[in-house]
Amino acid sequence: MSTRGETGRRADAVRNRQLALQAATALLAQPGTALTVEAIATKAGLGAATVVRAFGGKDALLDAAVSGLLEPVVRRARALLEQTAAEDALRTFLAELIAFQSAHHAISDQLGDLDLPATTAQRAELVRNVEEMITRARADGAIRTDLSPAVVTTLIGQAAYAVARARPASRELADACVTVLMDGLRPQRRVR
């Protein structure tokens, strides 16, 4: 009888695949390190060739690692959208997004020229969810209507990225970003 996993891979290959994924995930949260195949392999206690082969290439490995990290974020956005008033959902999600990105600098920092299909798809879903939050918050009269939801979504995404990128990471800056953005997004009284 076969002891092979359902992929048909040998048990040690499956285990090494896990090790590689864990090592890559760990390095994504650790700033300053170079995120090379060599570094990942060392962290995993494997040879570089093994790490690469396990996923068919560096891109696929990092795609798996990043999208694994992103999955709870996507789920959280969906949950907030269902269970919370739109404005609160938006504020909460923005704060959490900044925190997530701050804890994983490398995600937006060193992955520029890689091809990450799963990650891209998840990003797209995040954008869809945020856009829905904005549309609903608009309908509630909670945010201004003189800016298109698409633009506001981009603004929020870029803001989260930018603030997370700032070094040293600072809680004060993150809070300021949320505060200023949310206040700035409220319907403005015509003043002056």
Next chain:
Amino acid sequence: MSTRGETGRRADAVRNRQLALQAATALLAQPGTALTVEAIATKAGLGAATVVRAFGGKDALLDAAVSGLLEPVVRRARALLEQTAAEDALRTFLAELIAFQSAHHAISDQLGDLDLPATTAQRAELVRNVEEMITRARADGAIRTDLSPAVVTTLIGQAAYAVARARPASRELADACVTVLMDGLRPQRRVR
């Protein structure tokens, strides 16, 4: 009689230095192209070795090119600070900074790991000027005082960077950034 420039360099060397600088500057404004020595040399119609030698290295060449581009921006910040009410200066400068960065994606995009002393110094001066604008606008009662000037400065810098980075570059997004940020920075009435 000597026809040498005051640097003691031969005339063709001086001219080639100029060509290299112009080519590098041109490439900084042109997105998509890799900012390699080879690319700069081709654009300048020179050999790669000549381009590198003219400045002693790629870093020095790009430092010269970037700080050349940044110089008018720095001057503009000084001028705004002297001649304009702080709040207006801040709004105007933010808009112009976004426009500048949008027109020179590569500056914040591909120069991450290079050593650019002149550029760094100019950035520091920009930060000082923006911080002064904020301090004055605060004193005028034009912006909120519950956030430290340093944090607001970082926020503005990062926002400009982030919005300029968004592709496709959009005037609408740039305007939205200025609007939301400036509205969010105003003293907020205690609402609700």
Next chain:
DNA sequence: ACGATAACTGAAATGCACGTTCCAGTTAGA
């Protein structure tokens, strides 16, 4: 249990894209 064997491993080789340096030839300039 026990080979037989296909799958797997990782050190070393390969390939590639850079920046930089060399050097034989060219040219500006006194």
Next chain:
DNA sequence: TCTAACTGGAACGTGCATTTCAGTTATCGT
């Protein structure tokens, strides 16, 4: 005209992902 300065194609060094291949090991049929 003579020579020191300059040029640029080619060679080199580096850092990387990926492939190769001789050796190892898990798995299966017996």
